[in-house]
Amino acid sequence: MSSKPWGLRLASMLFHPFPRAKHFVVHRVLAPWHNWRSRRADAGRVPVTEPNPGLELRLLKLEGALHLMRVGQPQLAAGTIGPVTSPMRRLVLMDMRITQISMRERGIPRYTTALAQALPTHLVDADMAYLVDPTQPMPDAIAALKAHGRIVYGAAEISALPHVSHFLQSCIFELHKDAEELFPAELARFRPHLSAIVYDLIPWLYPQQYLADPYLARRYAYQLSLLPAVHHLFAISECAREDIIRIGNLPPSSITNIYGGIDETRWLTAPTRPADPQNIEICNEQGERFVLRAPYWLYVGGDDFRKNVQGLVRAFASVLAELAPAQGRPALVIACNLRPAQRKDLVSLADTLRMQPGVDIIITGYVSDAVLATCYSNAFATVFPSLYEGLGLPVLESYHFGVPALASGTSSLTEVTPPNCQFDPSSDESIAQAMLRMHHSPTLRAESLAYGAHILAKCNWQRAASKLASHL
Numbered sequence: 001m002s003s004k005p006w007g008l009r010l011a012s013m014l015f016h017p018f019p020r021a022k023h024f025v026v027h028r029v030l031a032p033w034h035n036w037r038s039r040r041a042d043a044g045r046v047p048v049t050e051p052n053p054g055l056e057l058r059l060l061k062l063e064g065a066l067h068l069m070r071v072g073q074p075q076l077a078a079g080t081i082g083p084v085t086s087p088m089r090r091l092v093l094m095d096m097r098i099t100q101i102s103m104r105e106r107g108i109p110r111y112t113t114a115l116a117q118a119l120p121t122h123l124v125d126a127d128m129a130y131l132v133d134p135t136q137p138m139p140d141a142i143a144a145l146k147a148h149g150r151i152v153y154g155a156a157e158i159s160a161l162p163h164v165s166h167f168l169q170s171c172i173f174e175l176h177k178d179a180e181e182l183f184p185a186e187l188a189r190f191r192p193h194l195s196a197i198v199y200d201l202i203p204w205l206y207p208q209q210y211l212a213d214p215y216l217a218r219r220y221a222y223q224l225s226l227l228p229a230v231h232h233l234f235a236i237s238e239c240a241r242e243d244i245i246r247i248g249n250l251p252p253s254s255i256t257n258i259y260g261g262i263d264e265t266r267w268l269t270a271p272t273r274p275a276d277p278q279n280i281e282i283c284n285e286q287g288e289r290f291v292l293r294a295p296y297w298l299y300v301g302g303d304d305f306r307k308n309v310q311g312l313v314r315a316f317a318s319v320l321a322e323l324a325p326a327q328g329r330p331a332l333v334i335a336c337n338l339r340p341a342q343r344k345d346l347v348s349l350a351d352t353l354r355m356q357p358g359v360d361i362i363i364t365g366y367v368s369d370a371v372l373a374t375c376y377s378n379a380f381a382t383v384f385p386s387l388y389e390g391l392g393l394p395v396l397e398s399y400h401f402g403v404p405a406l407a408s409g410t411s412s413l414t415e416v417t418p419p420n421c422q423f424d425p426s427s428d429e430s431i432a433q434a435m436l437r438m439h440h441s442p443t444l445r446a447e448s449l450a451y452g453a454h455i456l457a458k459c460n461w462q463r464a465a466s467k468l469a470s471h472l
Contacts, residue, residue: 057218061225064179068229071187072167072194090126090165092472093152093192094119095182096145098171100136107393108199110263111236112170113141115197118465120148123472129161131184141265155184166472169196172226173203175219179226195232195471198255200390201243202306209305224248232471234258236391237412258467261460262396271373271401280378284365292362295380296331297435298403300372300394303342308385308408308425309334313346313361315385315431317353320360322436330439331359335375337366376401381438381445384408385425392416396459399452404445406434416459418451420444 094116099109120128128149132139135154145151152158169182183194203210203220211217227233227248233255235241241257244250274280280292297316301307316332323329334346343363350361357363367375376382382398384407395416398405407413409422421444423434438444 057221060178060218060222064222064226065229067179067185068183068194068226071183071185071191072229072231073191088163090123091129091161091163092119092123092126092166092168093129093131093158093161093164094168095170096130096139097133097136098174099139099141100133107390108171110266111199111260111393112197113139114261114263114265114461115464115468116170117141117144117148118461119469121462122465122469126165126472129164131155131158155186158184158186159189161190164190164192167192167194168468168472169194169230172196172198172230173220173223175216175223182226193232193472194230195234196227196230197234197236198227198240198244199236200240200388201247202388202390204247205243205388206306232256234468234471236260237415239412239415240390256467256471258464259459260391260393260464261456262393262400264461266369267373267397267400269370269373271370271377274374274378277378280374282364282367282371282374284367284371286365288365290358290362290364292333292375292378293331293359294378295328296333296362296378298375298379298382298398299332299334299384300336300376300382300397301384301386302336303338306387306389308387309342309346310349311425311428312383312385312431313349313355314353315428315435316361317350317355318428318432319435319439320355322432323439329360330380331362333362333364333375333379335364335367335372338363373401376403379403381406381435381448383431383435384413385423385431386411386413387425389413391459396452396456399449399456402449404438404448405452406438406448416455418447421448421451 096112096116099112101109116130129152130145130149131152131154132142133154139145142151150161152161158164164187167183167187172182174182201224203216204224207217211220224247227244228250231254233244233250235244235255235257236259238257241255244255245252278294280294281289282292283289299309299312301309303309313332320329338346343365346361346363347357350357355361364375376397379398379401380403382394382403382405384392384394384405386392386408388411389408390412392407392413395405395407395413404421405417406421406423407417408425409419410425414422421434421438424430438448
């Protein structure tokens with residue numbers, strides 16, 4: 001049963017066979033009415049009433065949908081004549097503003113940067129332009145972007161472009177942005193085809209952890225409501241695609257899974273080969289020094305709730321308890337940026353479980369790419385106990401360095417790891433047993449690496465760019 005009010009359902013049925021009538025009502029009646037209401041509110045002529053969050057959200061959703069209809073190509077019914085194609089060479093404008101955030105080393109900015117550089121090769125009949133925010137630090141890859149296309153410094157410069165045939169929003173879920181900022185009003189001059197990348201719907205799947213604040217919940221619901229108004233969406237895994245179809249109630253034909261790949265620019269420098277492979281010395285970005293005692297397990301991720309790092313630490317205590325002294329005593333290296341409180345909690349947990357921090361559990365904090373490459377390439381194996389992932393790039397990175405990987409048997413991680421290398425992330429015992437199987441079985445390590453070679457051939461930027469380009 002549709003969740004739309006009966007009035008909207010009736011209107012949709014009445015106007016569905018008459019797209020031009022629908023276009024008239026939306027653009028000539030509803031849109032001017034909303035603009036008039038906004039101007040009166042700004043001038044103080046509309047009486048101020050008590051806040052009604054539910055009504056505000058409904059109006060915000062309508063305003064966002066109307067905005068996308070104004071700036072993008074009209075989505076006409078089957079059999080009708082679409083907009084006239086411009087005789088100019090096509091121009092694809094890609095939003096790169098997500099790569100200018102303070103945490104640009106995170107997955108989404110890196111994903112956007114790698115895809116942006118691979119895309120021009122597959123757009124032989126189109127030119128590229130990249131939208132950046134001139135008030136923010138320029139993207140790290142600005143020189144490479146200039147070599148591939150034109151830089152558009154701010155939404156105001158969009159109007160100066162000769163033509164925009166396609167606009168690609170690199171991250172539609174930025175909760176502080178309205179539709180007008182995600183899809184600038186200046187696009188209305190060209191009425192381009194609108195597309196967007198959706199990495200996951202994790203906050204919607206775990207609302208108690210991510211959307212407990214009612215304001216954030218409304219903002220996320222608002223941006224979720226924009227998805228049907230975008231002409232085509234791109235997911236980064238089959239799991240993410242199925243979530244978008246189910247939660248967004250969207251037709252499968254409107255969403256394409258393109259996967260992704262490792263950011264190869266991170267690993268151009270060959271990893272360090274230590275003089276003593278049994279005791280590898282590294283240094284983090286704060287100048288702290290660590291000795292990684294081989295063999296060691298490596299975790300790369302973060303301290304987010306869904307990463308399940310505490311579950312991994314508890315499971316590792318069971319691994320050490322199961323191993324006889326003659327079998328060697330591996331270490332667990334946690335190499336990622338952690339908040340001070342989370343780091344303190346992990347150290348306390350390790351101490352409670354009778355593990356020695358700095359020996360059995362080594363928490364490095366944030367390390368440079370060069371140091372991380374050394375951590376990867378000298379690891380016995382990697383382990384990723386996430387409850388949910390949109391793709392799982394650290395698993396692909398592990399394969400890139402020729403290191404076997406274990407991962408949760410949930411979400412997209414089931415797409416990048418073989419069944420024998422998966423475990424139940426909600427069970428510490430399941431994680432521990434999987435690690436013990438890998439510890440004792442050279443055959444399982446070989447199976448993981450063979451599967452990794454297959455996955456890297458499937459999940460890479462050239463294939464992702466090719467699939468995306470075919471829908472532009």
